[in-house]
Amino acid sequence: MPDAIIEAVRDFNRFYTRFLGLLNKAYLDTPFTLTDARVLFEIGSHDGVGASTLTRELQLDAAYLSRILKRFRGDGLIETKRDPDDQRSQVILATEKGFAQFRELGTRSSAQIAEHFDQLATNEQQAVVGAMQTIRSHLDPTAPSSPAIIRAHRPGDIGWIVQSQARAYTEEYGWDSRFEALAADVASKFLANFDPALEYCWIAERNGINVGSILIANGGDGVAKLRLLYVDKSARGLGLGKTLVEECIRFARSRGYRQVSLWTNDVLHAARAIYVKAGFRLVSEERHRMFGRDENGQTWVLDL
């Protein structure tokens, strides 16, 4: 992966560390440390959490947390009782006083944030929040990853197909720019001669980002050409490829084609497995060096 990206991320991290440092000044004239505040926040917003959940969630040392809770108990901020379902665990409940403190901390922290955001225009605020969402959805594995949706192509998508396939296959199989040239040629001809009645391009998209593609072009003679099947690294293993191919076949059948044909290379194992499963049969094979490496080109067909 490109160093420039890592460098950009590190740079952002340095910046955001400083920014968080500024925000955390909110607790300065408060009897709470940053950790105290985090704990109190978690208790206040999930009343009745277990202590072990807190250590996991906030990545705290159990001993340390135990002491913090003891102090909170002493200050009358929380009450703890054994979990009836598990006598080892305890359930933490905020007292009225605890809730009051929780709200107070919330107010302070909000004020601190508002101070920074008030200077921004509304659409800037939205841009920032949107960007935060973007980062989170990609970096947080526990973030509910929304399912992929499959839709017709939109402007830019054809370019994306060329780009992503060229990048991926250059990286994974060492193919050279002639592959991109071929993909671009296929893509541009598809767009130039696009016949909505007999042709289609499907894009799989997740969180607003393209992750897969496939298209059907009219090969004449009742033959539908299946082309440019691609599933991005980030979305493999979800059965997306299979879904895309099935969608294609259904489309081809409904438009009265008698056969679906496709050309691929045997290094693309995952794709081949999908074709086999869908009922395609290998009709011809030839060695070539079109993309700078020795490959086995294969033609597969499926009779409808």
Place this chain on the structure above:
Amino acid sequence: MPDAIIEAVRDFNRFYTRFLGLLNKAYLDTPFTLTDARVLFEIGSHDGVGASTLTRELQLDAAYLSRILKRFRGDGLIETKRDPDDQRSQVILATEKGFAQFRELGTRSSAQIAEHFDQLATNEQQAVVGAMQTIRSHLDPTAPSSPAIIRAHRPGDIGWIVQSQARAYTEEYGWDSRFEALAADVASKFLANFDPALEYCWIAERNGINVGSILIANGGDGVAKLRLLYVDKSARGLGLGKTLVEECIRFARSRGYRQVSLWTNDVLHAARAIYVKAGFRLVSEERHRMFGRDENGQTWVLDL
């Protein structure tokens, strides 16, 4: 300002605090604390900083920093000498050993980041980095907008050109997919017939993200065709378009072309201004409806 925004920001902050916590584990089996690492990083990347700059930049206590520097000096990582211009201040210089440590920390931290980013697809990585840039540019008034670099195209870039132009012009001018078809056609022919001696494609990139493009194709007869000039919204106003065009002209001149010619549409005001400034003259104009809207197509030429 809306509570929802503040809530979203706090939510992101909680998430990112945890994320940074994970990344900072990079220093776990290192004799350095997080603060040590930050100091060493600052020294390593700005050799010759003053101590007071460090306290300001990293928001550290002067006493604390003094002790850290003392320790670093003892370990032979840095050398300090009085600032000749200000006898109170000191200049901090990393020793060879210090630089080695600095590089080691950099490697660890990069590896930690790469671990998280490797699972993402290339365009996801770009989405995240772009989002980071967005956040930073809005929240950091002093954000130095890192310079764009201009380089030759790499696999995937041609696809990117088609994608980004199609998206942008669809959004901004309401052009339909015929524009993408045209761009894809130009791009694919460029790649298919690429002649390294007389043709070239420049990509402007910032922080690992493509932000601009231009290419020169051989039009025959001593005429260089300038094509697919594009500067992304996020990078406009930096003079990037001008730089790209100048680069093209220089190239065309050096390869012995007698003329540079290009076709554009008059709605693309920014581009037209660049061409005018570069000395191009309008030679013909025609109304057309190639992209679903009434436009004025224009041909411009520059004699070399």
Place this chain on the structure above:
DNA sequence: CAATTTAGTTGACTCAGTCAAATAAAACTT
């Protein structure tokens, strides 16, 4: 030139956070 500010150092301290060991309940194993 006296007064004030800035840069850096040192002593003294504290308290946030860690590690190891102990207890007790729950969850496996056989």
Place this chain on the structure above:
DNA sequence: AAGTTTTATTTGACTGAGTCAACTAAATTG
């Protein structure tokens, strides 16, 4: 069902990161 392992929590014993106040010395201000 008895034995073993794992999980939840607590406590004792530390340590060392970070703070505060006081001090020196050079630079700046008025």
